[in-house]
Amino acid sequence: MRVPKTLPIVVLAVLALVGLATPASAAVGKYVALGDSYSSGLGAGSYGSSGSCKRSANAYPQLWANSHAPSAFTFAACSGAVTQDVLNGQVGSVTSDTALVTISIGGNDAGFANVMTECNLSSDSACVSRNQTAQNFARTTLPGRLDSVYRAIRDRAPSARVVVLGYPRIYKTSGSCVVGLSETKRAAINQSADVLATVTSGRAAAFGFTFVDTRTTFTNHEICASGTRWLNSVTWPVEESYHPNTTGQNSGYYAALRAVTG
Ligand SMILES: CCCCCCCCCCCCCCCC(=O)Oc1ccc([N+](=O)[O-])cc1
Numbered sequence: 001m002r003v004p005k006t007l008p009i010v011v012l013a014v015l016a017l018v019g020l021a022t023p024a025s026a027a028v029g030k031y032v033a034l035g036d037s038y039s040s041g042l043g044a045g046s047y048g049s050s051g052s053c054k055r056s057a058n059a060y061p062q063l064w065a066n067s068h069a070p071s072a073f074t075f076a077a078c079s080g081a082v083t084q085d086v087l088n089g090q091v092g093s094v095t096s097d098t099a100l101v102t103i104s105i106g107g108n109d110a111g112f113a114n115v116m117t118e119c120n121l122s123s124d125s126a127c128v129s130r131n132q133t134a135q136n137f138a139r140t141t142l143p144g145r146l147d148s149v150y151r152a153i154r155d156r157a158p159s160a161r162v163v164v165l166g167y168p169r170i171y172k173t174s175g176s177c178v179v180g181l182s183e184t185k186r187a188a189i190n191q192s193a194d195v196l197a198t199v200t201s202g203r204a205a206a207f208g209f210t211f212v213d214t215r216t217t218f219t220n221h222e223i224c225a226s227g228t229r230w231l232n233s234v235t236w237p238v239e240e241s242y243h244p245n246t247t248g249q250n251s252g253y254y255a256a257l258r259a260v261t262g
Contacts, residue, residue, distance in 0.1 A: 029099025031070035033061030034090045034153075038104045038167060038253070039077035043232050043243030053078035058246045060165075060253035061102060064261070070100070079239070082108045083145040091152045098157040102257065104165045105149060106142055106200055110134045115192065116242055120234070124184040131188040135195040142196075146203040154207055163260060164204040164211050165253060168218035169193045170231060170242055177224035179233045186224065210260050217256040218248065 033039060040050070041059025048057060055075050056062065065073040076090040086105055094101055111134050119127035153162055170193065171177075171186035180186060193215065201211040221230035223242075230248030234241045244252055 028068045028070045030072040030074075030095070030097055031061075031065060031068070031100045031102075032074045032093045032098050033065075033077050034086055034094075034101060034103040035077040035105050035165075036081040036108055037077075037079035037239075037243060038107070039102065039165070040075075040079050040081075041077075041244075041249055042079045043235075043240040044246045044249045050075075052080075056249065058249050060249050060257055063250060063254040064102075064257055068261075077104075080108060081105065083149050086149050087152055091149070091156060094153055094156040094160070096157055096159075098160045100261070101153055101157065101160050101162045102165060103149070103153070103162070104167065106138070106146055106196060107167055109142055109145055110138045110192070110196060112242075115189065119181055119185045119189060124182055127181070127185045128188045131192045134192050138192070138195045138199050142199055143203055146200060147206075150203060150207045150209065161261075162204075162207070162209040163257060164200060164209050165257065166197045166200055166211060166213050166215065167193055168214045168231065168244075168248075168252065169222055172220070172222045172225040175224065175226075180224040212256045212260055214252055214256050217252045221248070221252065 037054065039059065039061060040054050041056025041062070042054040044056040044058040046057035047054045055077065061075055061077065074093040076093045078085065078090070081090070083105055115130050115134050118130040153160070169190045171180060171190055173183060173186050173190060197213060197215055201213065204211040218230055220227045223229060223231050223233050228247060230244055230252050232240055232243055232245055
């Protein structure tokens, strides 16, 4: 076997060229953060001048932008948003050169605030019934609404990576819990979270989007869990109740997002 004397030099030259053409870390393109209060960071404080949208400096989209230095960052998520709000007021920020889109949406369409209010003020059976209504809505009406949002994102940015982040279970169910609702109510609310996760992950997959299941990230950090709690219980302002706190945004949502984006 005869190896030409010039081969090592050629190999080195090729390696050098490849090295020059490849930056130490890949450049990060434009990032647009869409969604509701779980993405705006309501519950995590430091809302700056974002008004009623309550975009927190501690929210996972801001944490991701701080650490990844995208070429542009649009924080469009807004507290209380339903799917139609994303279509009307948020998705316009997504453009053909957007590289990454993140979103959490659908919980308000399914009646999140009404469910939590009913379960706090009414009987076990009323809470269970209200959750069944929400679950029925999530299975029948919500898929079409999610499809409209996901289609709009894909149409506007066909080559963007789209990461759909789900909602955690709010409660730990086993064991006693002074700050929490009855076991029956907690189980019913968690079942709604499970239905939302199933429906949302299914629609995300249909569009080739990445679904991040935050139920697993938040495990043992729910309300009534013995570990550090990552969600507010009933708190003041009331609208911040049942939302991720600073640690929930960081160790729950941001960590789960980084697990799929690097
Ligand atoms: C649909 C049944 C919900 C039962 C609990 C299910 C598990 C957790 C699901 C969480 C879904 C939260 C999505 C909504 C987040 C959000 O924007 O909340 C709001 C925040 C603020 C307002 N508000 O009016 O100020 C209204 C709503």
